[in-house]
Structures are given as C-alpha cells and as structure tokens.
Amino acid sequence: MLGIDARFSVIEDRLKGVKRIIAVSACKGGVGKSVISCSLALKLAERGYKVGLLDLDFFSPSDHMILGIKPAFPQEEKGLLPPTIYGIKFMSIIYFIEDKPAPLRGIDVSNAIIELLAITIWKELDFLIIDMPPGIGDATLEIIRAIKRLEFLLVSTQSKLAWESVERMIKMLKQQSIPVIGIIENMKQKDSDFIKRNAKDLGIRYLGAIKFDPGLEDSLSSVEKISKTEFAKWLEEIIPKLLQQEKFK
Amino acid sequence: MLGIDARFSVIEDRLKGVKRIIAVSACKGGVGKSVISCSLALKLAERGYKVGLLDLDFFSPSDHMILGIKPAFPQEEKGLLPPTIYGIKFMSIIYFIEDKPAPLRGIDVSNAIIELLAITIWKELDFLIIDMPPGIGDATLEIIRAIKRLEFLLVSTQSKLAWESVERMIKMLKQQSIPVIGIIENMKQKDSDFIKRNAKDLGIRYLGAIKFDPGLEDSLSSVEKISKTEFAKWLEEIIPKLLQQEKFK
Amino acid sequence: MHEWSLAQAVVKAATDFANKNGFKKRIKVSVLLGELQQIDKEIFTHALEEITKELKDWHITYEIKEEKAKLKCRTCGFEWNLSETKKRLSEKQAEFIHFIPDIAHSYMQCPNCKSVDFEIKKGRGLSIASVEEI
Amino acid sequence: MHEWSLAQAVVKAATDFANKNGFKKRIKVSVLLGELQQIDKEIFTHALEEITKELKDWHITYEIKEEKAKLKCRTCGFEWNLSETKKRLSEKQAEFIHFIPDIAHSYMQCPNCKSVDFEIKKGRGLSIASVEEI
Ligand SMILES: Nc1ncnc2c1ncn2[C@@H]1O[C@H](COP(=O)(O)OP(=O)(O)O)[C@@H](O)[C@H]1O
Ligand SMILES: Nc1ncnc2c1ncn2[C@@H]1O[C@H](COP(=O)(O)OP(=O)(O)O)[C@@H](O)[C@H]1O
Ligand SMILES: [Mg+2]
Ligand SMILES: [Mg+2]
Numbered sequence: 001m002l003g004i005d006a007r008f009s010v011i012e013d014r015l016k017g018v019k020r021i022i023a024v025s026a027c028k029g030g031v032g033k034s035v036i037s038c039s040l041a042l043k044l045a046e047r048g049y050k051v052g053l054l055d056l057d058f059f060s061p062s063d064h065m066i067l068g069i070k071p072a073f074p075q076e077e078k079g080l081l082p083p084t085i086y087g088i089k090f091m092s093i094i095y096f097i098e099d100k101p102a103p104l105r106g107i108d109v110s111n112a113i114i115e116l117l118a119i120t121i122w123k124e125l126d127f128l129i130i131d132m133p134p135g136i137g138d139a140t141l142e143i144i145r146a147i148k149r150l151e152f153l154l155v156s157t158q159s160k161l162a163w164e165s166v167e168r169m170i171k172m173l174k175q176q177s178i179p180v181i182g183i184i185e186n187m188k189q190k191d192s193d194f195i196k197r198n199a200k201d202l203g204i205r206y207l208g209a210i211k212f213d214p215g216l217e218d219s220l221s222s223v224e225k226i227s228k229t230e231f232a233k234w235l236e237e238i239i240p241k242l243l244q245q246e247k248f249k
Numbered sequence: 250m251l252g253i254d255a256r257f258s259v260i261e262d263r264l265k266g267v268k269r270i271i272a273v274s275a276c277k278g279g280v281g282k283s284v285i286s287c288s289l290a291l292k293l294a295e296r297g298y299k300v301g302l303l304d305l306d307f308f309s310p311s312d313h314m315i316l317g318i319k320p321a322f323p324q325e326e327k328g329l330l331p332p333t334i335y336g337i338k339f340m341s342i343i344y345f346i347e348d349k350p351a352p353l354r355g356i357d358v359s360n361a362i363i364e365l366l367a368i369t370i371w372k373e374l375d376f377l378i379i380d381m382p383p384g385i386g387d388a389t390l391e392i393i394r395a396i397k398r399l400e401f402l403l404v405s406t407q408s409k410l411a412w413e414s415v416e417r418m419i420k421m422l423k424q425q426s427i428p429v430i431g432i433i434e435n436m437k438q439k440d441s442d443f444i445k446r447n448a449k450d451l452g453i454r455y456l457g458a459i460k461f462d463p464g465l466e467d468s469l470s471s472v473e474k475i476s477k478t479e480f481a482k483w484l485e486e487i488i489p490k491l492l493q494q495e496k497f498k
Numbered sequence: 499m500h501e502w503s504l505a506q507a508v509v510k511a512a513t514d515f516a517n518k519n520g521f522k523k524r525i526k527v528s529v530l531l532g533e534l535q536q537i538d539k540e541i542f543t544h545a546l547e548e549i550t551k552e553l554k555d556w557h558i559t560y561e562i563k564e565e566k567a568k569l570k571c572r573t574c575g576f577e578w579n580l581s582e583t584k585k586r587l588s589e590k591q592a593e594f595i596h597f598i599p600d601i602a603h604s605y606m607q608c609p610n611c612k613s614v615d616f617e618i619k620k621g622r623g624l625s626i627a628s629v630e631e632i
Numbered sequence: 633m634h635e636w637s638l639a640q641a642v643v644k645a646a647t648d649f650a651n652k653n654g655f656k657k658r659i660k661v662s663v664l665l666g667e668l669q670q671i672d673k674e675i676f677t678h679a680l681e682e683i684t685k686e687l688k689d690w691h692i693t694y695e696i697k698e699e700k701a702k703l704k705c706r707t708c709g710f711e712w713n714l715s716e717t718k719k720r721l722s723e724k725q726a727e728f729i730h731f732i733p734d735i736a737h738s739y740m741q742c743p744n745c746k747s748v749d750f751e752i753k754k755g756r757g758l759s760i761a762s763v764e765e766i
C-alpha cells in the first residue's frame with residue numbers, strides 16, 4: 001500500500017475560490033463559539049459578502065438550531081453543494097446524523113473532516129467561517145493540517161477558567177506560527193480588563209467585548225430576532241476589525 | 250507482537266477499593282461539569298465520605314483552579330499517590346503539563362487516560378468523581394471501555410443547544426445499557442420545565458435544578474467561599490438523590 | 499454522483515505523486531474502493547476517464563478493486579463483516595454513510611456486545627494502492 | 633518507583649493470558665520497554681521478580697528488551713529519533729513524560745516544521761511482545 005490519501009490533494013482545489021478561512025475556536029466549550037460563528041456569518045452576508053459556514057462540532061452541532069433551519073440535504077452534483085440559508089452556504093454533520101449521536105474516536109473525526117472538505121463544493125466565497133468544537137484535539141489538529149492558510153478567531157469569557165485554557169491554545173498556535181486574528185471577550189458581565197490585559201501580554205489582538213445578553217437565548221432559531229439582539233449589535237462593532245486583514249498579518 | 254495492553258488488566262485492581270465511580274458528563278462544554286464535579290466532591294467529603302476527583306478534561310483542565318490549589322506533584326511510590334486537597338484525593342493532567350498546552354490526538358488521549366488509571370493508587374474510596382471533557386469522543390469511549398461499572402451523571406443548561414446534545418449522549422448510553430444516575434439542570438435562569446419534561450420522556454431521572462448564581466465566579470479558587478454560595482446550597486439538595494443508588498438501578 | 503469529487507481527488511493525487519517521483523506521464527493507478535463507502539463503480543470509473551481525458555499529455559490506466567469492510571469492536575474484540583450489520587440500515591442511512599463513512603458509528607453497533615466503539619479496520623473508503631510508471 | 637505499578641500490570645496481563653490459553657504455570661514473558669517512557673530497567677526487573685515471588689505456583693522468566701522511540705510528523709512527514717528532541721527537555725519535563733508518555737506533545741515539536749501534531753510510531757512505553765508456555 002502506498003498510503004496516499006487522495007482526499008488531501010484535492011482540498012486545496014476545493015477551497016481555492018475561498019478568500020479567507022476563519023476557525024472560531026477556544027479550548028473551552030460554552031463560551032459562545034457557535035452563536036458568534038453564526039452571527040458573524042449572517043452579518044457578513046448582510047454586508048454583501050459571499051459566506052460559507054461549516055459546523056465542525058460533531059458532538060454538539062448547534063448552528064442548525066441557532067439559525068433555526070430544518071436540515072435540507074445538500075444537493076449531490078460533482079460533490080455536495082451546501083444549501084444556502086439566509087444567504088449563507090451551510091454545511092454540517094447534522095445532515096448526516098440527524099437526531100443520532102456521533103460517537104467518534106479521533107481517527108473518525110479526522111476522517112470525517114477530510115471527507116467533508118474533499119467533497120464539499122463551496123465555489124466562490126469571501127469568507128468560510130468554521131465553527132470549531134472545544135479543545136485542541138483531532139478536529140483542531142486536522143483542520144490545521146488540511147488548510148494551510150487558516151486563521152484563528154478566539155473566544156473567551158471573562159472567567160479565568162476560560163482564559164487559562166485559551167492561553168494554552170494561543171501558546172500552541174504561536175509555537176507553530178499560525179495566524180490569530182484576535183480574541184473576542186464574550187458574555188461579559190462585570191467591568192474588568194483581565195482578558196484585554198492578558199491578551200496584550202501574549203501579543204494577541206483584543207477585538208472587543210460582547211456583553212451577556214439575557215435576550216439572546218429566546219432569539220435563537222430566528223435569524224430576524226438574533227440580528228435585532230444587543231448581542232448582534234456588539235458583534236457588529238467588532239466586524240470592522242476582522243475585515244482589516246493586514247493589521248494582524 | 251501479541252498486542253496485549255498490560256495496563257488494561259491492572260485497572261480493575263486499581264479501582265477495586267472504590268465503591269462508586271461517577272462520570273460527570275455532557276456533550277456540550279460550559280454547562281457546569283467542572284464546578285459541579287468539584288463541589289460534589291467537596292460536599293461528599295464534608296459528609297465524611299472518602300472521595301477522589303479525577304479531572305479528565307485534558308484541553309481545559311479546570312478543577313485545580315476551582316479548588317484554588319497550587320499543583321503539588323503526586324508522591325511516587327509503587328504508583329502515583331494523588332495529593333489530598335480539602336479531604337479529596339485529586340488527580341489531574343495539570344501535574345504533568347503545568348501551563349503548557351496538551352495538543353493530543355484521540356489515540357494520545359486514550360493512552361494518557363489508560364496510563365493514569367493504571368498508575369494512580371486511589372486505595373479505598375466511597376466515590377471517585379470523574380470530571381469529563383465535553384463530547385462523546387475518545388475520553389468518553391475510553392472510560393466506558395476501561396471502567397465497566399461507571400455511572401454517568403449528566404449536566405445540561407436549559408438552552409436547547411445544550412439539551413439537544415445531551416439527548417444525543419443519552420441515546421448513546423442507552424444503546425449500550427450504561428447506567429445514568431440522572432440529569433442536573435444547571436444555570437437555570439427562567440421558570441420552565443423544558444429539561445424536566447424532556448428528561449422524563451427519555452426515562453432519565455431529573456435530579457433538580459441549580460440556578461444561575463452570580464456570586465459563583467468570584468468564589469472560585471476558594472473552597473470556603475464556594476461552599477457558602479447559593480450554587481453549593483442548591484447542589485446540596487440534589488446530593489441525597491445521588492446517594493440513593495438503588496433508585497436508578 | 500459525488501463520486502466525481504472523489505475521482506478528481508484520485509487523479510490529482512496520482513499525478514502529483516508521479517510528478518514528485520519524476521515519472522513520465524504514462525502511469526497505472528490502482529484504486530481500492532472500500533465497501534463501507536458504497537462508491538458506484540460505474541460512475542466512478544466514468545468520472546476517472548472523463549477527468550483524465552481533459553488532462554493534456556497524461557496517459558493513465560486505472561485498476562479498480564473492491565475491498566471488503568472489516569469492523570472490529572474495541573470493547574469486546576469481536577470482528578464482523580459489513581453484511582451482518584448492513585441489512586439493518588435504512589436506505590437513507592446507507593446514503594449518509596456513502597458520503598461520510600465514519601458516520602457508520604451513528605447507525606451501527608457491535609453485533610456481539612452493542613458497543614458503538616468499533617474500529618473500521620478495512621474497507622472504509624477510497625484509497626490508492628499504487629501508482630506506477632508504465 | 634512507579635515502575636512497580638507497571639510491573640504489576642505486566643504480571644497480571646501475562647498470567648491472565650496464560651490462564652485464558654490454558655497454559656501451564658511456567659511461562660516466559662517478553663517485554664518491550666519503549667524509550668520514550670524511560671522506565672528504569674533495574675527497578676522494573678526487580679519489581680517483576682518481587683511480584684512474581686509472591687505468586688504461588690507460577691514460574692515466570694522475563695526477557696526485557698528496549699525499543700527505540702520513533703516519532704513522525706503528521707504535518708510534514710518527517711521522522712526522527714528521540715535523541716534529537718530529548719536534549720531540549722528539562723529534567724522535570726522528562727519526568728512528566730516518564731509518567732505519561734503522550735505528554736511529549738506538550739514539550740516536543742517536529743524538528744523540521746515545528747508541528748505539535750506528530751505520531752509516536754514506536755517506543756512509546758511498555759508492551760508485552762509475547763507470552764509462551766515453557
Ligand atoms: N453574549 C451572550 N449573551 C447571552 N448568552 C450567550 C452569549 N453568548 C453565548 N450565549 C449562550 O451561551 C451558550 C453557549 O454558547 P455557544 O455559542 O453554544 O458556545 P460554544 O459554541 O462555545 O459551546 C448558549 O446557550 C448561548 O445562547
Ligand atoms: N450555577 C451557576 N451559576 C453561575 N455560574 C455558573 C454556574 N455553573 C457554572 N457556572 C460558570 O459557568 C462556566 C462554565 O462552568 P464549568 O464548570 O467550567 O463548565 P464545563 O466544565 O461544563 O465546561 C464557569 O465560568 C462557571 O463558573
Ligand atoms: Mg459550539
Ligand atoms: Mg469542565
């Protein structure tokens with residue numbers, strides 16, 4: 001056996017029409033990666049950008065619920081065409097698992113990610129937003145391996161539990177010289193520059209804070225409602241910094 | 250090569266003095282697995298039980314921060330003796346990684362878990378509480394494989410994002426007839442019987458709700474402060490149900 | 499028809515490999531189709547031919563073999579063939595596995611102990627067995 | 633001295649294996665010590681002997697070999713020996729790896745491309761190569 005994984009070689013081709021690929025990431029779960037990924041994708045689409053959204057959290061995929069869609073299966077052509085939802089091309093494991101669990105070992109997670117990247121036809125996109133699972137395990141390592149020009153957008157709450165783990169992630173990304181756009185402080189509840197200060201100390205751009213918005217939860221599943229939340233407004237203020245690509249390179 | 254993994258055969262022996270082994274688990278991160286694991290361990294120790302706590306979240310280990318300890322390395326004897334902290338025998342990857350990231354593939358996560366279980370000397374315990382990482386990946390599958398009499402204690406917030414993923418986990422556990430003690434609804438903010446109702450529908454015991462406690466965050470790192478929080482009081486009310494082991498068997 | 503996207507991957511990987519090894523542009527590529535993925539051999543072969551036609555200068559012959567799937571339980575060690583569990587799959591589930599073979603873990607359990615923790619030892623999906631200059 | 637806990641595992645696994653295969657209680661066990669784990673061979677051998685003494689009826693001889701570690705980068709494919717990266721480890725880090733070899737990922741990177749995503753192909757830790765009736 002030669003051991004060439006044919007799928008790897010085609011991934012670059014599949015993504016060549018995509019200008020920027022952003023992994024929304026954190027070591028800790030529950031910090032807001034999914035609501036930020038979805039809202040960011042929506043806001044960018046509203047501004048006229050061509051946007052794709054890829055939910056890679058196989059154990060708790062959330063984006064289909066946040067967007068409030070009934071999974072319509074991708075169209076099969078010479079590959080899979082992700083359905084367009086509210087102006088976003090959306091791909092998720094949810095199409096394939098529906099309401100079933102996906103008990104996957106690391107090797108299966110890697111394989112499933114590579115398979116998805118090899119067969120999904122994104123065509124032209126300005127942004128592909130990847131909603132990552134928590135941690136620096138197989139999904140993170142595999143996507144780093146597969147997509148050389150990946151940029152990370154990090155999320156932390158102001159809890160030191162969240163920060164300590166994001167700090168570990170930053171160290172790992174720096175060791176490998178992987179670009180980090182910056183960090184968003186989410187669900188901020190009290191005044192403190194803890195995250196801002198610590199991010200600066202590590203040389204990571206602080207993109208801004210999104211406060212805890214008690215109205216967010218009830219807005220989920222409705223794109224109209226989400227875009228009217230305070231949460232969305234705060235996120236909107238951060239977007240210009242994301243678009244200044246040259247700043248962090 | 251025979252391919253006998255010697256470590257597996259000794260794990261049962263290592264745990265034979267342990268009466269109950271409880272994995273605090275959820276598919277989603279940030280639902281309170283770690284604060285519940287630590288507080289549960291503390292409360293059981295207060296009641297005079299012999300308790301061990303094992304933090305298996307290698308990507309964002311939190312228990313050392315919640316308990317506010319400076320990691321003191323386990324003593325090396327004929328194995329590793331976990332240090333006793335506030336009456337709890339505490340084992341964590343933090344002893345070995347300190348402030349470094351642990352970028353581990355699934356196979357490494359499995360290996361590290363098996364190694365830890367094979368060399369840690371718990372001696373006699375009434376409870377071993379395992380604080381799990383989110384998801385149903387390698388850590389969860391490995392611990393299910395290694396510890397036949399494992400019981401799961403599930404945690405969800407009232408968000409449907411959290412519930413949908415816990416539902417997947419419940420399905421997986423049921424498929425394999427793995428015992429579930431019940432589910433704790435954490436960070437409850439508004440009146441709703443959504444989780445209670447859904448848990449019942451799936452035949453899972455609803456153990457009670459812990460409200461969102463704005464005072465919890467500032468109490469972290471101080472065991473004295475934690476045990477005085479509202480959070481700890483609500484958890485305390487749930488403990489009797491945990492102790493009625495026969496109820497869920 | 500997503501077989502096309504996989505055929506593209508094979509052609510790209512094989513020609514990259516040949517270039518890297520300084521082969522002349524006449525090669526023979528052996529492909530294994532893993533049973534679990536249920537690739538349609540006819541569509542796949544047709545896709546390979548069409549894609550190859552569009553490549554200038556290259557002359558590629560393909561040898562396509564099927565590889566039976568072999569699954570092994572990590573919990574009890576039991577090994578089984580796909581045929582034993584496949585019959586319990588709905589058409590839709592089989593289609594999902596066709597796209598992402600690893601998704602089998604959502605729809606199959608060990609026939610012996612019901613564990614969902616099994617290894618796909620052989621026959622997961624597409625692989626290139628060899629690329630030779632001819 | 634945590635070598636004792638590993639020696640216990642070996643004795644338990646080997647005798648379980650012998651029982652399961654209906655061997656008489658005279659066996660020879662071949663053990664491989666993976667370089668990464670840096671098991672102290674002397675302590676380990678001593679532990680094996682002491683533990684075996686306490687078993688009634690069993691006569692076990694041990695053959696202990698060392699296995700060099702081989703690491704391979706998943707990002708660039710580079711393979712290297714432990715000696716190339718070991719010298720950069722502090723004593724404390726080497727001790728951590730001694731307890732949990734996989735923790736090497738926290739302290740080592742591919743010497744070629746700096747990736748932390750490498751495979752421990754060989755020589756991770758303890759393994760039983762064979763158990764034979766004698
Ligand atoms: N700024 C915010 N205000 C209020 N709730 C939030 C905010 N950000 C996230 N949440 C809620 O927190 C929970 C976790 O968010 P989620 O995006 O699922 O996190 P992750 O993807 O990191 O696990 C969800 O229930 C979400 O609705
Ligand atoms: N009942 C609660 N009230 C207030 N904050 C809580 C409560 N439960 C958990 N938290 C906070 O939520 C965050 C996530 O909790 P954690 O235990 O780390 O979750 P997990 O281990 O599931 O990722 C922490 O910052 C924690 O302090
Ligand atoms: Mg998420
Ligand atoms: Mg936790």
Ligand SMILES: [Mg+2]
Pocket residue numbers: 076499500596
């Ligand atoms: Mg088809």
Ligand SMILES: [Mg+2]
Pocket residue numbers: 325633634730
């Ligand atoms: Mg030592």
Ligand code: NI
Pocket residue numbers: 076499500501596
């Ligand atoms: Ni197809």
Ligand code: NI
Pocket residue numbers: 325633634635730
């Ligand atoms: Ni030792």
Ligand SMILES: [Zn+2]
Pocket residue numbers: 571572573574575576608609610611612613
């Ligand atoms: Zn089985």
Ligand SMILES: [Zn+2]
Pocket residue numbers: 705706707708709710742743744745746747
């Ligand atoms: Zn490398």
